[in-house]
Amino acid sequence: MPRLTSAVALCAIVYCISPAARSVTPAELAFHHAPVHYQDTDASDPASDYITAFDYDADRISTNNWDNRGNGLWPATAYYSAVESCTHHFITYAFFHPRDWSDTLFDQEHENDLEGVILAIRKDGSTFGKLEGMITVFHTDFYSYTPPDSPYTAGHENIDGGVSFEMHDGVARVKTVQEAKGHGLKAWPYTSDFDGSANQDGVVYFPTQDAATSPRSGNDRNVAYRLVDLSGPGGLWSAALSDAVQPPVHALTFSHWGAFKGDTSGGCGAGVKSCSVDAANAPWGWDDGNDGASHRGEWALDPARLFTHYFADTGHFSQQYVRHPYLAGLRAHGFYSGHLPSGFPAQVDLDSLYGKVVAACP
Template sequence: MSFRKILLVALGLLVAITTGILTNTKVIAQSASDLALALYHAPIHYQDTDSTKYSGDYITRFDYDSDWRGTNNWDNMQQYPLPAHAYYSVAETCTHWFITYSFFHPQDWTDIPFDQEHENDLEGLLTIVRKDGSAFGKLEGAVTVFHRDFYSYTPTGSPLRNGAESIDGTLTMNSYSGSLHPLTTQEAKGHGLKAWPYTGNFKGTSSEDGIIYYPSGTTAELPASGNDRYVQYKLVDVFATNGMWQHQLNEASLSSSSALIFANWGTFKGDSSGGCGAGTPTCSNNSANAPWGWDDSNDGAVYKGEMALDPAHLTAVYFDGLGTFDTTYIRNQFIQGLKDKGYNSANLPQGWPTQINLTSLIGKLKNQCS
């Protein structure tokens, strides 16, 4: 292990000890902050890159260009640095934490004739973490977003079994900065995401193009090139003040023509300016989704956006072997935010998915565990 990595691990442990998270390297039973919880379980992320345009595969934040306009992210990509970020959110029931992670790329691009590309790209995963009395719980499974399909994975020893959806593979876990992290991977260009090594052409060897991103609570690094094996990505809370979720709520009643970021509920605005679709590919508009817009095309009674909005329901459908499992929330800022803004089944956001009864969804909030 390099001196840099040893130093980072040591600093991580020092922070944990000084905040009371670890004592003599043993986890004590107390609540962790959402950032600490998300950091503890965050993926080590293998990003496949393509030498035609390495920067097109760098992960960053939606406002990397210092604005929140959805229709200039393709245009500005070559003009601004792309420091590594990933978004996260935490929802909580009495038995589990549900943590979403999402990786943003300004372009979903191609160099293949007659293929399709589009502005903005956000794909990610849901992690399912059982509360076991420790500060950070135990990871039991994950569901990843691969374009319009979801894929399920479990770590070795998980009690989860096939439910209405089949488990697609085993989560590989690696130790980093004091905890075990799942390994995830994304394709170059289109950026579909699965557990490592189930997609893309990058497994981490020196002969392959790709970047390995490692989670951080404070540091957003720039890759040295499209072949960088250690880049830290900074976790950004979806619920941060003036962050992505707040912008969605602010635009939830606006028409597509009036909004800057969202074309409709959960879907980012994107157009063909800046060269999207130049040459033989075509460019599709408004084609990237936020976590509350993610949807699997054929998973039955799980509907658009539930991976973020109602992850307990998605988990209950996808998996058996759940044991004691609560499907109502003591914390869910997606639902709470909608409720606080006055939305319900009689007053829906523009483009709200018709299959989800918003009043019933709000009814899944509760004040405490019985």
């Protein structure tokens, strides 16, 4: 592909739009749209259902996360990333648990768990834009939802429901919910066991710009979670890129592209259960294998294409990007179509993705 000058390439991939269009930072945008998050808990081990940071135990070694869970009383954490096209912001929120666990005989467990949600926010001239569509990760399936006033209709996949909102500090926030133990995520209230009712066990998390808190128990209705940039210094994306440029034996967090390292130590799979290894994925490894056309990691690398696959009647919907921290990181580490990280999805032409990043919108 044609080589851009270094200044133009950096401008194109990182952030190069007019000051008038940059009224808020990605962090401010992510905080404004951050969900009220309902987390079901199981009374037999509620601490394994609390959300936290992947390095909650003060290291980025992912094969000791099951072992180090302790009482789970670390600051509640959610991850975000913001990719911007000429027409939309695509904001991912991801929730980490050290354990994907089970209390059922002959079931399977695994170390580490990260599932999440992505919002398509139209840049409509307002400060924070307008939500048009939402997709969530429920294990190995994606589910799609729309708010009441969205023009979107079903695309290659059916729309699975509507988005609900909850007022918090004057902001109408989307409501998301995760199941206990396996932590599949859907729009509230589309998982079965926790909608916030008084007779149910669960934790309700609210975003904060102040100090995060931790649950007082597995039945806490007001816990503040902090937002951490996935692509920030020392974050998960940085860990992925660092692990991708060294032999797998020296990698600390990821076993291969998009997949966390995870082993059977610490009691994972104890008794007559089993424990799978390297089973949890990051957004650049999320995949719905039976949705017809989307590919592994498209969630992070090409979210505009993902939304145009899942929805129809999207109106003017650009697939050109003006801010893309994932592609910026890959390019800065010297990756291109002829030199890809180990395990990078074969369906992805990285040079073509680079070609979707523009210095200015038409």
